[in-house]
Amino acid sequence: MPTPLPARPAQRVQLPAEFDDELRARLAALDTASDAHAREQRPENTVLAYRADWKTWTKFCEQLQVPVTAATRGTLRAFVEYLWKYEERAYSTVDRKLAGVAVTLRQEYDVVINKRDTKSARELLKDYRRQAEKDKEPARGRGKAPAMRVDALRQIVDKCGDDIFGVRDRAMLLLGFAIAARRAELAGLRLRNIVEDPDGNGLLVHVRVSKTDPRTVPVPYGTNPATCPVRAWKTWVERAQITDPDRHAFRAIHATGSVQPKGITPARVGDIITAAGARARIEVLFTGHSVRSGMATEARRAKKDPKAIAQITGHKPNSKVLHGYMQIVDQWDEDDNALVGIGL
Known part of the structure; x- marks a missing residue:
C-alpha cells in the first residue's frame, strides 16, 4: 500500500471583520469593476426602462408621502393599484415596473424587498387582470408584434x-x-x-x-x-x-x-x-x-x-x-x- 501523505494542518479561516485595509480596497475595486461590467451586459432599453420605472415609483412615493425605500407589502400593492386603475397601464408594464423598482432599490440603496411582499403585489395584479377579462375590458398595451413571414x-x-x-x-x-x-x-x-x-x-x-x-x-x-x-x-x-x-x-x-x-x-x-x-x-x-x-x-x-x-x-x-x-x-x-x- 502506498504511504499516506501527512495531513496538512487546518488553516484558520479569516473572517471579513479581520480584513486589512489593503484587502478591503482590492475587494471594493473588484466590486466596482464587476458592477460596471454587469451594467455593460444589460441591454440599453432595459436600463432606460428601469430608469423610467424608478421615476414612476418616485412620483408615486411623493404622492403617498413615504420614502422611496419604503417598499413594503402595503406600498407595493398600492403601487399596483395606482398603475392599474389610475394610469391604466398594461399588465406586462406593471409587472416590469415592480421588477425595475426592486432592481434599483437593491443596486442603489442596498434595500432587498421581501419576496412575500413582491408576491402579494403580483397576486393583486393577477386579480385585476382576471377581473378585467371577466368584465371583457379591451386588452391593454400594444399587443403582439406581427410576425414578419x-x-x-x-x-x-x-x-x-x-x-x-x-x-x-x-x-x-x-x-x-x-x-x-x-x-x-x-x-x-x-x-x-x-x-x-x-x-x-x-x-x-x-x-x-x-x-x-x-x-x-x-x-x-x-x-x-x-x-x-x-x-x-x-x-x-x-x-x-x-x-x-x-x-x-x-x-x-x-x-x-x-x-x-x-x-x-x-x-x-x-x-x-x-x-x-x-x-x-x-x-x-x-x-x-x-x-x-x-x-x-x-x-x-x-x-x-x-x-x-x-x-x-x-x-x-x-x-x-x-x-x-x-x-x-x-x-x-x-x-x-x-x-x-x-x-x-
Missing part, C-alpha cells in the same frame, strides 16, 4: 438599396431574422460576437446582450443568395470596413454615407425595421420584434421541433411566449384543429 422578408430586402444604408438594413434584417433577435440584441451585437464557423458552414452569432440568458446561434448559408444572412453580413462588413472587434456590429450612418463609430440604439433598430416594411409597401406595420416572431412562426410552419426553435430564440422549451408562436401555426394543423378531416 419569409415572403414579406423577401419583398423587404429586395427593396433595400445597394447603397450603404441598404446594405446595412439588409444585413440587419436577415441576421436579425436568423437569430430571432430582439431589437436590443441587434443593437448590442459587437463585431467580435459574429464569427465564421471554422468549417465554413456559416456564422456563429454569440448573443451576449439579452434580456434572457446569452445564447449562441449557428447561422448557415441560405439557399437563396438574395436572402442569405451570411452573405448579407459579409457584404456589410466589407462595405462598412469595420474591423474593431469591440465596436458595434451595426453602426449609425451619416447622411453623406459615412459609417460612424457609434452603434445604433434599440429604438433605431425598431424604426429601421418598420421603415423597411413600409418601403416595400407591406400592409402590416412591422415593429422591432417582428423578425423574432417571424422566425419562430416560420420555423414551426416548417415542422421544426420546438426545442430546436427554443435554442435559437432563447426561450425555455415550455415557454408560454414560444407556445403562443406555435399556436399561430398549429391552429390549422390536422392534429391540432378538431375541425380538420371530420367531413365538413
Whole structure:
C-alpha cells in the first residue's frame, strides 16, 4: 500500500471583520469593476426602462408621502393599484415596473424587498387582470408584434438599396431574422460576437446582450443568395470596413454615407425595421420584434421541433411566449384543429 501523505494542518479561516485595509480596497475595486461590467451586459432599453420605472415609483412615493425605500407589502400593492386603475397601464408594464423598482432599490440603496411582499403585489395584479377579462375590458398595451413571414422578408430586402444604408438594413434584417433577435440584441451585437464557423458552414452569432440568458446561434448559408444572412453580413462588413472587434456590429450612418463609430440604439433598430416594411409597401406595420416572431412562426410552419426553435430564440422549451408562436401555426394543423378531416 502506498504511504499516506501527512495531513496538512487546518488553516484558520479569516473572517471579513479581520480584513486589512489593503484587502478591503482590492475587494471594493473588484466590486466596482464587476458592477460596471454587469451594467455593460444589460441591454440599453432595459436600463432606460428601469430608469423610467424608478421615476414612476418616485412620483408615486411623493404622492403617498413615504420614502422611496419604503417598499413594503402595503406600498407595493398600492403601487399596483395606482398603475392599474389610475394610469391604466398594461399588465406586462406593471409587472416590469415592480421588477425595475426592486432592481434599483437593491443596486442603489442596498434595500432587498421581501419576496412575500413582491408576491402579494403580483397576486393583486393577477386579480385585476382576471377581473378585467371577466368584465371583457379591451386588452391593454400594444399587443403582439406581427410576425414578419419569409415572403414579406423577401419583398423587404429586395427593396433595400445597394447603397450603404441598404446594405446595412439588409444585413440587419436577415441576421436579425436568423437569430430571432430582439431589437436590443441587434443593437448590442459587437463585431467580435459574429464569427465564421471554422468549417465554413456559416456564422456563429454569440448573443451576449439579452434580456434572457446569452445564447449562441449557428447561422448557415441560405439557399437563396438574395436572402442569405451570411452573405448579407459579409457584404456589410466589407462595405462598412469595420474591423474593431469591440465596436458595434451595426453602426449609425451619416447622411453623406459615412459609417460612424457609434452603434445604433434599440429604438433605431425598431424604426429601421418598420421603415423597411413600409418601403416595400407591406400592409402590416412591422415593429422591432417582428423578425423574432417571424422566425419562430416560420420555423414551426416548417415542422421544426420546438426545442430546436427554443435554442435559437432563447426561450425555455415550455415557454408560454414560444407556445403562443406555435399556436399561430398549429391552429390549422390536422392534429391540432378538431375541425380538420371530420367531413365538413
